[in-house]
Amino acid sequence: KAGVTQTPRYLIKTRGQQVTLSCSPISGHRSVSWYQQTPGQGLQFLFEYFSETQRNKGNFPGRFSGRQFSNSRSEMNVSTLELGDSALYLCASSLWGATNEKLFFGSGTQLSVL
Amino acid sequence: ELKVEQNPLFLSMQEGKNYTIYCNYSTTSDRLYWYRQDPGKSLESLFVLLSNGAVKQEGRLMASLDTKARLSTLHITAAVHDLSATYFCAVVPGNTDKLIFGTGTRLQVFP
Numbered sequence: 001k002a003g004v005t006q007t008p009r010y011l012i013k014t015r016g017q018q019v020t021l022s023c024s025p026i027s028g029h030r031s032v033s034w035y036q037q038t039p040g041q042g043l044q045f046l047f048e049y050f051s052e053t054q055r056n057k058g059n060f061p062g063r064f065s066g067r068q069f070s071n072s073r074s075e076m077n078v079s080t081l082e083l084g085d086s087a088l089y090l091c092a093s094s095l096w097g098a099t100n101e102k103l104f105f106g107s108g109t110q111l112s113v114l
Numbered sequence: 115e116l117k118v119e120q121n122p123l124f125l126s127m128q129e130g131k132n133y134t135i136y137c138n139y140s141t142t143s144d145r146l147y148w149y150r151q152d153p154g155k156s157l158e159s160l161f162v163l164l165s166n167g168a169v170k171q172e173g174r175l176m177a178s179l180d181t182k183a184r185l186s187t188l189h190i191t192a193a194v195h196d197l198s199a200t201y202f203c204a205v206v207p208g209n210t211d212k213l214i215f216g217t218g219t220r221l222q223v224f225p
Contacts, residue, residue, distance in 0.1 A: 033213070035215075042215060042216075042217055042218060043202060043204075043215035043218075044215070045212050045213055045214065045215075048211075048212075055211070056210075056211050056212050058212065090156060090157065092157075097211070099145065099206040099211050099212065099213050100145075101162065102147060102159035102162050103147075103149075103157075103159060103213075104159070105149075105156040105157040105158070106156060107155070107156045108156055
């Protein structure tokens, strides 16, 4: 059974640009959640999607958005990039929900904003 | 504001020794998770604790949950080098449906 796949693995962008990250969950999983990991702030919850609907959102500005498609694949978009957006972005999938069961994490996308 | 604090933040221990990592959280929660992250890698689920008094063990690791004290422990028995990693606890606050991660404990096991 394939795991959670995130693409791309690495990204380098400049300030002001926008970026889209992709996450393919484990087959059959309907929940996809996203997390930002930085040395200073640790792991922070961004948002969760379930059956194409955003179910929960963390405390991030509106520049951070996401969506989920009918096949449960999810994308995350960050517009008007800032230096502080440099981070490892992790997505995780589960059958029913990010807070009801263990999560399966992807390898992450390392975003560097110059 | 919810706080999930782990201590210690860094732990260097000798192989064969025992130690405990603590996870304290500041609000009610009856669900707690432990994850492991190897350097440069993603997170791997270790334990899911869903009730007060829950205890789970796998190999040299044992996790427990005391919801009244708002405390979870991850006990390491007879550490081996392969346990070197960063360990995170994560809780779901009672009035939300969000997963909040702790600060992480970086464990290094040396011969």
